[in-house]
Amino acid sequence: MFTTPIYDPKVIRDMQEIVPGLFLSGSQPSESRQYMQERGITHIIQVTDMPTPRFPGEFVYKLITVPDMDETNLIEHFADTYTFIHEAIAKGGKVLVHCMAGASRSVTVVCAYLMRTQNVSAGEALNTVQALRPIAEPNDGFMRQLMLYGDIGFDVSTNRTEYRRFLMASMAAQREMFGYIKDMTLASDPQNSPSGAAAATGAGTAGSMSAMQQRPLKCKKCRRALVARDSVIYHTPGQGQGAFEYRKRDATLHISEAVQSDISKIQPHAATVCQSYFIEPVEWIQELHGLEGKIACPKCDSKLGTFNWSGQQCSCGSWVTPAFSMHKGKVDG
Template sequence: MDEITDGLYVGSSMAETDKDKLTDSMAETDKDKLTECKITHILTVASHYPPSYPSAFTYKTISIDDLPNENIIQYFPECNQFISDALSAGGRVLVHCMAGQSRSAAVVAAYLMQKDRLTAEQALHLVKERRPQIHPNDGFREQLELYCDLNYDVTVDKPLYRLFLIGHSAEHFKEYGSVQPVAAGADPGMQQQGLPTQRLVRCKKCRRALVTETNILDHQAGVGQVAFSYNKRSANGVDTPHAFPQNRACSSLFVEPMEWMEGVKEGLVENKIVCPKCLAKLGAYSWAGAQCSCGKWITPSFQIHRNRVDEVRQR
């Protein structure tokens, strides 16, 4: 195992050691190494890996596989808290996975990012200086970049994070044919205070507020599939929350799942979209996707017809 910063180590499973898989002498040697480094806390980031010395160290276990489509960013806040609390109390922390290259490196990089306000690249560079063999998978690297874009605050009220979760659910549906629970956009019609100045979409029949600017997902006209994505980079490398400029020729608006849409929380694959107040039919949604009038195939598709709503600017 390697010390990344004062009191914070990254290692493989051999650093913690599952004593049931090794001889007693080997297990004793590894425990002595932990004691020599004055380790007090162990953060395990691996699947089906029970603590080897539960009475000797304070453990936290995150069960996650080293796969690009795994949602590791959701665990960054609690991992950061565990590490921070341990170090603040004068403890020393080992973060380990199986090889000590991907999961553990991503978690420690996220901690450094949050503590020192670093970019993903900067944090990974610091970890790699002390442990050259680290190599987080591409999905984890993208989530570290998202973590920076979120200003190190992983909450569902952030549109970028909701879009990431929707994309994650879309990939799950594509692979397994079922829909995971999704973080839906807040219902603007239920907000107690006035909505901020922004684009607002209302039901044409009853004027009920349906979606705001942050819920609308713009796209370019054309033929082909647009994968749901939390973020894209423009030609000059600048991050843009909406990757696809709005084409006013499209007869529909595509939005994120909303709290007021029937069946979204229940995990329905497809359903009609109706106004929650007057029940006027507004469109439909399908996790399998649908084609816009411009020819673009959108996956998943939460489609509201423009002729059923009014788009206004709040003042």
């Protein structure tokens, strides 16, 4: 029988010093000037829906406006919060990180800092926090972002294939929830980046990759370079035509979960079963703020494929969300 854990109200109400100079709490301690001054707090990170400095001019604030939702992109703030905390402590200051309850958003920021400074996993960082603040429990989306943070070596950069895949899934979630995408991150146009648009990372050096894996996809009609190789998304084939008997809205492939872009890791028959290349959204694709549309060559206007932020089903049967597909008969790979 499941029982709800009983926590000491004082532990929930107070702030805890997770490592020297770094404190964690809910919003209540941040409302008391005296309480914070007694503990030597000099810097405050507010991670809430509507952060508002309670004592401007008396403490150094960093405000992060984010809701506590699985779909929220919090990883994009990890570099800034790390720098803010690191520099404050280096100068002898003490930092309080808080959200409303001190359970999810602020915990995620503190865990990210511990991961980078101590070179530990997301789970190890959370265990450290929970030992001092038992209610610490980031939502599932934040935990996935912490694990991604470790996977990309704490380098939150669009040069990282895995991070771009996360952003792609995040944009699709925004489009579905709100009907628009606030900040759209697009893969570079290889025509404008001779060195290869988004640089491949974590998949070996260029010298170890075959020529086929390095060259971009090109329009078969006019030979215009379209997509860098590491912006092509490969997936495990589904059940073929049988999978078309019903529409799988619980996608068989979510970009956020399937980040492989190395063709060598795909089953041998995938290339023949799948009739389209699935790609990241690229700069030259038009009308990307719409739910769906066509993908046409930016040079000769030849129709190459289609996109749909809600997903498309590949000819192999896999449901890909979001989906930006170009027919293999229209491009040279």
